[in-house]
Amino acid sequence: MAEAILKCIDLNKDFGGIAATEHVDLELLPNEIHAVIGPNGAGKTTLISQLAGDLMPDSGQVLFEGRDITRMSSHKRSFLGLARSFQITSVFLEMSVRDNVALAAQAHQGHSFKFWKPTHNDESLTKPAMAILEKVGLAERKDLAASAMSHGERRQLEIAMALATKPKVLLLDEPMAGMGGEESAAMITTLKALKGENSMLLIEHDMDAVFALADRITVLVYGRVIATGSPSAIRNNKDVKHAYLGDT
Amino acid sequence: MVETRMNTLKNMTLTQGVVLALLCLFAVAPVLTEALDQSFFLSLATRVVILSIAAVSLNLILGYGGMVSFGHAAFIGIGAYAVGIPAYYEVYNGFYQIAIAIGVAALFALITGAISLRTKGVYFIMITMAFGQMAFYALVSIEEYGGDDGLVIETRSEFPNLLSIENNVVLYYVCFVFLLATIYLVHRIINSRFGMVVRGCKSNERRMQAVGYNTYLYKLTCYVIAGAICGFSGALLGNFTSFISPEMMDWTRSGELMFMIILGGTGSLFGPFIGTIFYLMIEEVLSDITIYWQLIFGALLILLVLFAPGGISGLLKKWEAK
Secondary structure, X not given: OOOOOEEEEEEEEEEOOEEEEEEEEEEEOOOOEEEEEOOOOOOHHHHHHHHHOOOXXXXXXXXXXXXXXXXXXXXXXXXXXXXXXXXXXXXXXXXXXXXXXXXXXXXXXXXXXXXXXXXXXXXXXXXXXXXXXXXXXXXXXXXXXXXXXXXXXXXXXXXXXXXXXXXXXXXXXXXXXXXXXXXXXXXXXXXXXXXXXXXXXXXXXXXXHHHHHOOEEEEEEOOEEEXXXXXXXXXXXXXXXXXXXXXX | OHHHHHHHHHHOOHHHHHHHHHHHHHHOHHHHHHHHOOHHHHHHHHHHHHHHHHHHHHHHHHHHOOOOOOOOHHHHHHHHHHHHHHHHOOOOXXXXXXXXXXXXXXXXXXXXXXXXXXXXXXXXXXHHHHHHHHHHHHHHHOHHHOHHHOEEOOOOOEEOOOEEOOOHHHHHHHHHHHHHHHHHHHHHHHXXXXXXXXXXXXXXXXXXXXXXXXHHHHHHHHHHHHHHHHHHHHHHHHHHXXXXXXXXXXXXXXXXXXXXXXXXXXOOOOHHHHHHHHHHHHHHHHHHHOOOHHHHHHHHHHXXXXXXXXXXXXXXXXXXXO
16 A cells, blocks of 8 residues: 555544544545545544644644644645645635635745735736636636635635645545535536545545545544445445444 | 826726825925915824824734734834934934834834734734833833923934925925825735735635745734834824824824724725825814814714725725716
8 A cells, every 4th residue: 555645643632521533543645535424523624624734633643744743833734735625615705716826826936025026917926826727617717806706616716725835635624515516516527637636635525426536435423433445345334324324 | 198198087986086186185285275374284284194104004904914903003102202212312313213213113013013913803902902002101101201291302303415304394295205105115015925915814814824824924024014114104293293292102092093094994005095184184173163073073983884884995986886
């Protein structure tokens, strides 16, 4: 088996006596799409937040390419190549679509203590931004304010912003949440196209999407991993059926 | 040539038209006050221009950076005392005084900002106010410089071999030019890479961190820039009023600066200028009618916030859209 690009070992997180993450071991392999599923309150977002550095675990380790990043702040992790999207859409609502992506790209072009030159016609920002918008199918919407976009488009924009940081690993927190069928299908196409370029850890409730995309699936229940395996193995796993998919 | 100019005039938006008209009016204000023999209006116009510089600096952190500082008047006081205290020791060189004003204001911003910016929301408002009050009481307690009685500046800053600002019209134009320069500076900053980062922090700080920005450092830098600009405006104010006291940096003064930019429209380039004009005019008119003018002003402000949250700039934009 290839060396994991992102890995956590015996991760624990407690919220006032309630274990949100309990002895979690997880490995994300290079270029795989690894889905984390589980019922509401299983601690999926808590897990992703610890991997991204927005939350610190009580104990355990997070390793990125073998390096211990457990206590590293989120903006530093971004420079290692770790990008996340949020469960609740998190973009710059007042800014144009292109500026949203350009601002994300700018973060990885050295420091931003540059006070004089305007950004709006700076090709070193607009070019990469447009290339990424092309990739997620938002190129025509570039001048629209993010606040004027549909929910589905904003989710796509989030992916575009994550991509602008040239990540090795994408942590996606329910990218299809609240989407209609057509929008979900578009998102699945986008994520499929990214496969092979990035490793992705995907939290998702939409089982069709999970089974369409994932190479491996981890099932989380009450903060514990109850199974990890290929989609077909998970589908046939007795514990999983009992705990999550329903006893059918 | 003339035709294209006419077209540019025609294509101008309402906001641009109003701003241009106001700038023209202020550019000829000394001539007008001279013609009307109303020197009082020149002093009002000077106050508007100086406080506009302070308001523009507050707008940089509050309107663009989302940092609601309730202690901004402290920087005005620092700037004014940076003129007053050297003058007390008979040091009248304006270059030194202004260097001290900007330097000390920036340092005060760096120290207080480094602490304040570790907090968010209401806590940030309270802690900036607390630092402002600390500066206020510090000066009240220094008897040497007049304590709460303040200090009289008998001689304005001197700029040897450059110009003398003893004349009120000259002082006015110096202030006006620096107001324009400050607005241009802020215009460049907010559209630069740095400015985009600061605006991103206001819009969604967590997202900024997730894409890799150390938001704290950028916000702190912005806070220091705003403090330095405001310190400079304080130095101008010290020259203009010739009487300075700790009262200049009281938290109510910070509140007034906030009123000005809310009235004009936060996060718009000329909003603070427009807001300061209206604030001082309303103050002037209402305080003639009643000493309880702040009561009426308060009501006006509530109406404005309820029905025109974008301030006067917001209203102009709304009319443009119609």
